[in-house]
Amino acid sequence: MDMDKLKQWLELAKNMQGSDFWSNVFDQEFAKQFINDEQFNSPFTNTTGQSFREGQTSKSFPIIDILEGEEEVFVIIELPGIIKENIQLGLNGNVLSIKGKAVPVHPHLHTAYSERFYGDFQRQITLPDHVNPSEINAKFWNGLLIVRYKRNNMKGEIIPIE
Incomplete structure (x- = not known):
């Protein structure tokens, strides 16, 4: 350094x-x-003047909250400025996957400064439970993707030991 x-x-x-x-x-x-960045100019832009986040996938985008209750679980995924048609949601075991694309509001204009994320993104979220995809509800509201499922509180059967 x-x-x-x-x-x-x-x-x-x-x-x-x-x-x-x-x-x-x-x-x-x-x-x-x-x-x-060897040619660092400022903490927010690279040598071309673009936001360093532009066009790069970030592990922390989108940001999430996982809210657990005894009866249900909510995963709130923050997707500001992204339209529902640019989002894909999937499930594999207890891993919820979200991927999509954040498009600039005015792509024809030169970006002088930006702190927002643009480009393709993908994030995997480990859920606290295994759940079937048919048991998950997802709703997109005001830039938030709210994913909800009811917990399976079956206690199982007791097996006697001889």
């Missing part, structure tokens, strides 16, 4: 808040880009 990058890191450190500074820094997508 050269001296200019070290100075940029120190400046970044001054601007970050919180007690978990280093864990927060290294968990951020821009930090990963900063470390990997």
Whole structure:
């Protein structure tokens, strides 16, 4: 790491808040880009001026919440600006897969600065239960894909031991 990058890191450190500074820094997508990009210009753009997230699949996109209750489970998947027709949802065992494409709002205009994700994405989410695809309900509402299923609370049969 050269001296200019070290100075940029120190400046970044001054601007970050919180007690978990280093864990927060290294968990951020821009930090990963900063470390990997030899011709780094700023924490948000690459040498071509594009957002570093543009056109790259991110492991953390889309962001999710998994809410568990005794009777049912909800997976809330945040998909801002994405239309339902650009989303595919699948299930294999207890792994829910989502893939799709985030299209820029104005693709004909030059992007001067962007923090939003654009391009193809795919994410696999491990569910807390095994569930049949026919038992899953999915609803797209206000940029959120809400996936819901009822838990199978069968206790099974007791087998006597001789």
